[in-house]
Amino acid sequence: MLTTAASVRFTVWTNAMLTSACDPDTAARKILGDDVGHHVAGLAAHPAPATLPVALNLLRTAGATEAYLALPVPGDPIGLAGPTAFNEAALESGEAVVVAGASVGLVPAYVGPAVQWTVMPASTPPPADLGEADRGLRLALIDAAESLAALDVAKWKPEIADALLDIRKIGRGDGDDLAPGYEPRAVKAAATARRCLAIAEAALEDDGAAVTRVDADLRRRAVLDLAAAARRALVAACGPPLPDLLR
Secondary structure, three states, X not given: OHHHOHHHHHHHHHHHHHOOOOOHHHHHHHHHOOOOEEXXXXXXXXXXXXXXXXXXXXXXXXXXXXXXXXXXXXXXXXXXXXXXXHHHHHHHHOOEEEEEOOOEEEXXXXXXXXXXXXXXXXXXXXXXXXXXXXXXXXXXXXXXXXXXXXXXXXXXXXXXXXXXXXXXXXXXXXXXXXXXXXXXXXXXXXXXXXXXXXXXXXXXXXXXXXXXXXXXXXXHHHHHHHHHHHXXXXXXXXXXXXXXXHO
């Protein structure tokens, strides 16, 4: 689930470390979260898979300056700037992190409650515009609500009530906010984006109350458009924090 993706944590806490908002050990603990272990394979200065603290220190030594989140899907490679091998690996995973300065990207593979990161050469994407992405998400929310209401298919099943309660808790300060150094606008946008992604994931499990194939297709398109806007907003919100003088 992208709302709890390791790449989100890796991006924001690496940025916190690189801006001296926290030390590498703290960043490593936050990236780990509830997982049992993370290892990073492919670092030039460390032939064997490295632990998170070691990997973060090596990335900083290699010249890392900023981290960028990528949440690509086929047809919408948001956060990717090449080369082809990295883009393909990130698309297969559905998420990745690009570390500017070190010119590498990290692609996660989930192995039960553990994560194996693979380091590959990667180009830095252009910075995403948070204001534009946030406005796009708000418009997508309105469009999705209007589309589903017009189709009369925005009906939730009783068994999804628990999922909705969990969705409401996202971004409420229970250890799942962005890292120190992010402005309140980015924190709020990230929470909204993650809730929308969770809603979209739940909504795409079936066709809701749609009674015709046309209605089902229209409903699915409305939900997919919302998910796309939410991915863009989350990528923008998790980008490198702006210096105070630029806020």
